[in-house]
Amino acid sequence: MDGGEVLENTYISKLTTVTDGEWAGWQCYPGGDPFEDLAGPFYYKVEADGQKVCAFRAEHKHMNGGLFMHGGCVMTFADFSLFVIARDAIDGSRTVTATFNCELVGTARIGELVECRGEVVKAGRSMVFVRGIISAPGGPVAAFSSVLKKTTVRG
Template identity: 30%
Template structure:
């Protein structure tokens, strides 16, 4: 599978069935999430997993909404790619998230991503963030594919 050249994507030995989605450089914003894992979950579907740490918390000791939004945005790309979308080079066009419950620190969060439709220039997704079976957030988003040229 062709992923972005700055992303290391390989089986994760600590989590059988999961693949890493790791930045080759720690100086990019994406590194704020920390360890990110991905796996395909059937045709047009994938799951991304993050491991919330204290650095992802708000003053109420829950996962900060900004950390959840960052995770969801990254899940559109990583999960979208494993769901079959050609989003190696894309930008977020739209992202809508509804928070339904607080996320807990120290318990993995999963973003279940579904590819709804893909066109030549766009990819549309929907999904949910769950933690130990509890629905934490629901999201939908669209990515706009970029030309191969960097502008």
């Protein structure tokens, strides 16, 4: 495996810092979400001002039949990004995406760097409101907003 562990049929990933190549210094969660592992890899870093930026390099597997970035890929990356953006507000709570709104306004092409930046609009006791912008060299790709719901473990 990749340093994570399996606990009660749930894979618990460990945050990994990339040490070489294009993504040296960036972080990722290998094995943390099987679908994101298939769609990604997706990375993030925290800039000097504390802002989180998420990114990935567009590959052929991310494209639709017209060789534009597939909307499902954009939305999967947005879902990854909103959890990174809200990480401090979530504070280790088990959390799920409750609502998700996305406007696809542009595209990315093979080889381009796709980035996401965003903010927590409001963090409540049980819900966290997040919004973000995904961009590529040609401009904005998508705008999204979401509500994350902190959940409790049912016994």
